[in-house]
Amino acid sequence: MAALNQSEKKENPALLDELPGDSFGLSHVEEFWKEYLLTLKEEHLPLFHVLENAKIQVLENQKVSLEFPSNSALSEFESFKAGWGESLKTRLNNFQLTLEYIVKESEETGTKTQSKEENFKAFLQKNPLLESLIQKLELNIQ
DSSP, rough: OOOOOHHHHOOOOHHHHSSSSOOHHHHHHHHHHHHHHHHHHHOOOHHHHHTTTTTTETTTTTEEEEEEEHHHHHHHHHHHHHHHHHHHHHHHHHHOEEEEEOOOTTTTTTTOOOOOHHHHHHHHHHHHHHHHHHTTOOOOOO
């Protein structure tokens, strides 16, 4: 049976039940993801570097979750998302699975905006001898 396009799915959700829904596991999805990354490495190297740190999980109820390390990584993936999802469904022969995209910002990747004064104070804390050097050179740093 041919895959339905998005408008056919929305107009008649009952048709979705007629599509195959073969079972799959994490290994199947990871294999597909690795192949996808290899293709990106050859065709879209910058996108490959953005997506290589994304994590895939298979959740209950035929749901696949793709977790990105930042909003920028997800936005880079946006233009490829639909094609990737349809390719995954075709490969797994499961057109009933749902895809979830999550952004998980870690504290390590988050950046805090600091004023010049805050930056300087933090630098002084890391390099305490800098303050004595500034005094010896009679520098006025404010």
